[in-house]
């Protein structure tokens with residue numbers, strides 16, 4: 071089932087998510103719904119709070135590193151209750167977000183991270199990530215903390231964003247009516 075995506079400036083995106091304690095069929099259905107929602111909206115990462123569930127759940131499914139760039143479900147990561155255990159270096163990447171449609175801007179992140187987390191069955195896992203995977207996981211963990219990538223922009227870039235985004239929302243509204 072597709073779930074509606076919460077978009078900025080909705081205040082629900084600022085909620086700090088809570089840990090998952092029950093790893094049951096309901097959670098599995100929710101993870102499947104998150105996946106369907108992410109794929110059908112051309113996303114590569116999604117946090118539960120973006121579909122109005124304030125729980126520490128995120129998914130990432132990077133495109134293949136080839137011509138087609140297809141997203142194989144075999145590469146889907148379901149990350150529950152993540153904790154960053156270590157980090158190294160810095161990197162800059164032009165990020166976007168399904169909750170901030172049609173806006174992309176450079177953001178600085180750690181280059182590589184290590185995390186502990188649980189999978190859908192509640193089993194303890196560890197992961198070392200670098201490159202786009204590291205960036206995606208940090209972006210999604212920020213969602214769990216109620217943070218959006220636009221909050222990491224410089225004052226000038228943030229002002230430019232607010233102006234562009236307001237103009238775009240006005241346009242969308244005038245097209246609807």
Ligand code: QAP
Nearest residue numbers: 113114115165166167168171172173206
């Ligand atoms: C987070 O972002 C991310 O504006 C996932 O119109 C960001 O999937 C991971 C999207 C940067 C790694 C690097 C955004 C789709 C998708 C849009 C997304 C849009 C359609 C964003």
Ligand code: CO
Nearest residue numbers: 166167168169
């Ligand atoms: Co996002």
